[in-house]
Amino acid sequence: MPIKQLKPRRSELSLIIVAVVIVGAAYVLASLGRTASIPANVIPFTAIVLALLVAGHIGIRILAPRADPVLFVLAAFLNGIGYVFIARLNRRQAAAQSTWTMVGIAAMILTLLLIRRVRDLERYQWTLALVGVGALMLPLAPVIGRTVNGSRLWVRLGGLSFQPGEFSKVCFAVFFAGYMINKRELLASATWRLGPLRLPDPRHLGPVVLAWGGSIIVMTGEKDLGSSLMLFTLFLVMLWLATERPMYLVSGFTLFAAAAYVAWRQFAHVQRRVTIWLHPWNDPTGASLQIVQASFAFAWGGIAGVGPGRGDPGRIPEASTDFIFAAIGEELGLVGATAILAAYVLMIGVGLRIAIRSERQFDKLLAAGLTTILGVQSFVIIGGVVRLVPLTGLTLPFLSFGGSSLIANYIVLALLLRISDEQAQREFRQLNAAAPA
Amino acid sequence: MNSRIRRFGIVLIVLYLAVFAQLNWLQVFKAKAYTKNPYNNRETVRDFSQPRGKILTADNVVVAESIPTNDKLKFQRSYPFGPLYAHTAGYFSLTYGTDGVEGAFNDLLAGRTDAQQFANPLNVFNSNDRTADVTMTIRSDVQLAAQQALGDREGTVVAIDPRTGAVLAMYSNISYDPTLLASHDLPAVRKTRTFLNLLPAKPLLAKAFRERYFPGSTFKVITAAAGLTGGKVTVLAPIYPQAESYTPPLTTTPLKNFSGQTCGGALFDILAQSCNSAFAQMGVEIGPEQMAATASAFGFNEVIPFDLPGGARSVFPTADQFVQDTPKLAQSAIGQNDVQATPLQMALVAAAIANDGSMMAPYLVEKVVGRNGQILRGANVREWRRAVDANVARTLRQAMIGVVINGSATRLAIEGVEVGGKTGTAELGTNPPSAHAWTIGFAGPAGNPRVAVAVIVTAQPGAAEQTGGKVAAPIAQAVIAAVLATPDPLAKP
Numbered sequence: 001m002p003i004k005q006l007k008p009r010r011s012e013l014s015l016i017i018v019a020v021v022i023v024g025a026a027y028v029l030a031s032l033g034r035t036a037s038i039p040a041n042v043i044p045f046t047a048i049v050l051a052l053l054v055a056g057h058i059g060i061r062i063l064a065p066r067a068d069p070v071l072f073v074l075a076a077f078l079n080g081i082g083y084v085f086i087a088r089l090n091r092r093q094a095a096a097q098s099t100w101t102m103v104g105i106a107a108m109i110l111t112l113l114l115i116r117r118v119r120d121l122e123r124y125q126w127t128l129a130l131v132g133v134g135a136l137m138l139p140l141a142p143v144i145g146r147t148v149n150g151s152r153l154w155v156r157l158g159g160l161s162f163q164p165g166e167f168s169k170v171c172f173a174v175f176f177a178g179y180m181i182n183k184r185e186l187l188a189s190a191t192w193r194l195g196p197l198r199l200p201d202p203r204h205l206g207p208v209v210l211a212w213g214g215s216i217i218v219m220t221g222e223k224d225l226g227s228s229l230m231l232f233t234l235f236l237v238m239l240w241l242a243t244e245r246p247m248y249l250v251s252g253f254t255l256f257a258a259a260a261y262v263a264w265r266q267f268a269h270v271q272r273r274v275t276i277w278l279h280p281w282n283d284p285t286g287a288s289l290q291i292v293q294a295s296f297a298f299a300w301g302g303i304a305g306v307g308p309g310r311g312d313p314g315r316i317p318e319a320s321t322d323f324i325f326a327a328i329g330e331e332l333g334l335v336g337a338t339a340i341l342a343a344y345v346l347m348i349g350v351g352l353r354i355a356i357r358s359e360r361q362f363d364k365l366l367a368a369g370l371t372t373i374l375g376v377q378s379f380v381i382i383g384g385v386v387r388l389v390p391l392t393g394l395t396l397p398f399l400s401f402g403g404s405s406l407i408a409n410y411i412v413l414a415l416l417l418r419i420s421d422e423q424a425q426r427e428f429r430q431l432n433a434a435a436p437a
Numbered sequence: 438m439n440s441r442i443r444r445f446g447i448v449l450i451v452l453y454l455a456v457f458a459q460l461n462w463l464q465v466f467k468a469k470a471y472t473k474n475p476y477n478n479r480e481t482v483r484d485f486s487q488p489r490g491k492i493l494t495a496d497n498v499v500v501a502e503s504i505p506t507n508d509k510l511k512f513q514r515s516y517p518f519g520p521l522y523a524h525t526a527g528y529f530s531l532t533y534g535t536d537g538v539e540g541a542f543n544d545l546l547a548g549r550t551d552a553q554q555f556a557n558p559l560n561v562f563n564s565n566d567r568t569a570d571v572t573m574t575i576r577s578d579v580q581l582a583a584q585q586a587l588g589d590r591e592g593t594v595v596a597i598d599p600r601t602g603a604v605l606a607m608y609s610n611i612s613y614d615p616t617l618l619a620s621h622d623l624p625a626v627r628k629t630r631t632f633l634n635l636l637p638a639k640p641l642l643a644k645a646f647r648e649r650y651f652p653g654s655t656f657k658v659i660t661a662a663a664g665l666t667g668g669k670v671t672v673l674a675p676i677y678p679q680a681e682s683y684t685p686p687l688t689t690t691p692l693k694n695f696s697g698q699t700c701g702g703a704l705f706d707i708l709a710q711s712c713n714s715a716f717a718q719m720g721v722e723i724g725p726e727q728m729a730a731t732a733s734a735f736g737f738n739e740v741i742p743f744d745l746p747g748g749a750r751s752v753f754p755t756a757d758q759f760v761q762d763t764p765k766l767a768q769s770a771i772g773q774n775d776v777q778a779t780p781l782q783m784a785l786v787a788a789a790i791a792n793d794g795s796m797m798a799p800y801l802v803e804k805v806v807g808r809n810g811q812i813l814r815g816a817n818v819r820e821w822r823r824a825v826d827a828n829v830a831r832t833l834r835q836a837m838i839g840v841v842i843n844g845s846a847t848r849l850a851i852e853g854v855e856v857g858g859k860t861g862t863a864e865l866g867t868n869p870p871s872a873h874a875w876t877i878g879f880a881g882p883a884g885n886p887r888v889a890v891a892v893i894v895t896a897q898p899g900a901a902e903q904t905g906g907k908v909a910a911p912i913a914q915a916v917i918a919a920v921l922a923t924p925d926p927l928a929k930p
Contacts, residue, residue, distance in 0.1 A: 237445060240441065241438055241441045241442060241445065242438070244438065244441055284476045285476065292476065295463055295467075295471055296471050296472070296474070296476075296477045296479060298460065298463040298464050298468075298471075299463060299464060299467060299468040299469075299470075299471030299472050299477075300468075300471075300472060300477075300479050301464055302464055302465070302468050303464060303465060312479060312482075315479075329460065329463075329464065333464065334460055334461065334464040334465065337460055337464070338457060338460065341453055341456060341457055341460075344453065345449075345450060345453050348446065348449050348450075348453075349446070352442055352443075352445070352446045355442050356439050356442055356443070361438065364438055364439075364442070365438070368438075368442050368445070372445075375449045376449075379449070379452050379453065379456065382456050383452070383455075383456055383459075386456060386459045386460055386463060387459070387463075388455060388456060388459045
């Protein structure tokens with residue numbers, strides 16, 4: 001007799017209903033706040049949201065039945081709240097965002113379909129490394145590369161614009177995991193001295209440093225500080241987790257501090273960011289307009305917020321992308337902003353729990369790396385918007401407007417679900433094998 | 438690896454807690470400071486981008502309204518009559534706040550009172566117009582008559598219905614155009630305001646109730662009231678000696694009559710001639726206690742209750758300030774020395790006498806009507822105080838009617854109407870000679886006055902020869918005529 005199964009999918013379905021109710025209510029309230037009318041399309045809207053989430057649920061039920069039940073719901077909740085705010089800020093972007101949400105959920109299902117075993121990824125680590133580097137460099141290519149807001153991050157092919165950098169993060173996470181697990185013994189053993197530092201054999205460290213250095217150079221060329229910081233943190237955290245050597249963290253952050261100092265001295269755009277962060281009131285209507293308006297928006301929201309649709313977040317430039325958290329802070333207040341923070345913290349918790357539960361080292365490191373992508377990126381952009389750290393242009397995972405970001409994050413989600421499902425299947429088999437027939 | 442992952446999780450949680458702490462800093466601790474930051478105009482824009490009720494006159498002329506615009510503020514406050522209602526309706530300015538009805542009735546105009554917000558439970562879900570219109574007691578025809586009668590002379594006109602306290606006209610020259618302060622062109626507003634503040638005539642000040650002047654001879658009415666109330670004076674006695682001056686005890690400096698004339702006689706005669714020597718003597722004989730008591734009874738030394746805040750109190754010395762100072766008492770009895778009164782106060786003096794001694798509290802707002810027609814606030818008709826008893830009031834009325842028939846206020850007379858009055862010329866100096874010219878009065882059907890007025894034309898260099906009777910009385914007469922030109926709204930059919 002098989003052991004009574006846990007039913008993660010049933011919990012997921014009931015949580016989906018809760019998420020749909022919250023998103024539907026937020027949508028109605030935002031419309032009431034703006035135009036004092038219940039939106040005419042509220043029933044089709046709720047139906048579509050429900051259909052999308054149920055489609056994602058069915059996909060997971062078929063392809064990863066034992067995966068964690070909370071992860072997808074958290075993503076859907078953030079995605080839904082993000083959509084409500086995008087719709088409230090910019091109707092045209094809302095139409096695009098709904099398409100991207102569909103594509104994102106489809107990408108999640110497709111990823112689960114293509115990658116049936118985590119082991120498959122391990123085999124393609126080098127291919128993915130190349131894809132990652134290629135994706136990073138793509139915007140630098142002539143003709144198709146585009147510069148938006150001073151950063152060359154965009155590629156335009158046919159009628160479609162996208163940010164390949166969003167996808168390279170995922171590729172690098174897989175590559176780092178594969179490479180570091182393979183070479184962890186060698187990376188962890190210090191055989192080579194450089195002054196006070198004891199470093200592993202450069203032969204083993206080489207490819208990692210190369211990948212990292214290359215990405216940093218590309219990032220500097222593209223003037224994208226956010227992604228640069230993101231990738232560097234991903235690299236350091238994964239190296240530290242794999243080798244359990246704090247030396248990597250110390251030397252890494254020393255290196256980073258030096259690089260940051262050099263960047264601050266050398267690049268006007270870095271200097272400007274730091275000045276805006278430290279002295280926003282020097283030029284509140286010019287250079288610091290965005291951050292000052294964001295602070296005003298948070299202050300205006302107060303504890304309870306002014307209500308969905310009743311604020312004026314349109315004053316903040318880029319309110320629907322990088323600064324969407326300020327719009328939420330204004331209209332939903334400290335309470336709503338804290339709920340969003342809680343959703344990210346939960347997502348990090350679930351991701352790290354998947355990592356801890358996994359028996360395979362590669363799975364473990366990959367899950368931790370993927371969680372780092374979500375957790376650190378969210379922190380860097382939210383911290384920038386609330387002026388805790390210097391502002392770097394990054395999208396807020398699942399919440400911000402933007403197709404590339406949404407699709408890439410749903411792929412991250414799919415990989416976490418795959419790892420979680422595989423481990424649960426493994427445990428289930430072990431339990432059944434141990435149980436008397 | 439697991440312990441490292443846990444440690445990493447703790448680091449991430451600490452980072453998110455730091456974000457949470459920073460959110461508290463922004464949304465709780467610094468919320469007020471950021472909202473009041475001069476670069477943050479969310480609050481003002483909220484107030485300005487909402488509809489706002491109209492301000493109307495008693496005869497339904499719109500004197501302030503919000504006109505929809507295409508700019509960010511959505512509405513422009515407009516004052517079609519410019520300076521005419523500036524000191525009553527006030528202004529609504531993005532940079533300088535509010536004044537007048539715009540300020541005192543701000544919440545009702547903006548629809549922010551609980552009665553307006555929660556009149557209908559469905560209001561929570563809609564943004565229906567919840568504003569209210571304020572109807573003033575000012576009559577546009579009387580207000581216009583006051584403006585035209587004053588012309589380009591500096592001064593103030595107040596007209597009151599003595600039976601209710603309703604303010605029928607309240608106008609000061611020079612005034613200002615509130616439209617200029619309500620403009621959305623903020624640098625221009627700042628310039629206008631700076632310019633207005635620099636003018637010595639203080640155009641922004643609602644002088645009718647926020648500025649004090651020497652009342653001069655108009656105060657003799659109160660001295661007469663004190664005499665009649667205390668029983669020291671009757672219509673027949675005493676008969677004051679014909680004299681050019683009066684020298685009070687404790688001094689050798691005589692108090693002279695106006696331009697050296699000789700005058701004296703019984704109450705009606707000395708009031709008609711505005712006889713300084715007789716009234717100075719009367720004040721000294723009445724004594725400090727009764728003088729101070731009657732001045733208080735008329736509302737001196739108190740802020741007059743009114744729909745608009747910031748009223749100045751009129752001043753009469755207390756009884757103990759006259760101890761060992763009969764010259765001060767003599768001067769005070771003819772409205773000099775430390776005596777000061779607002780134009781509204783002097784209008785109320787005339788009104789109380791016209792209304793059998795009962796001084797009604799003046800009011801400016803007739804009603805506030807919500808969008809659905811419900812009256813949110815009615816007129817506040819009540820007696821403020823009893824100035825004198827009815828017999829004294831009737832005697833004073835007869836005396837003042839005499840002043841119009843054969844005294845200093847003949848220019849107040851109107852054919853077929855019973856008009857009473859008193860002029861005043863408060864001399865401020867002799868080199869160069871300058872004086873405030875006053876007239877107070879009442880008028881209406883015999884025995885039933887329906888308007889009381891106070892007019893002051895303030896001293897101006899080069900206007901030395903202005904006396905109350907010559908300068909102020911014709912203005913008061915024009916305003917009274919304007920009031921009486923329309924049928925009495927309180928008359929029983």
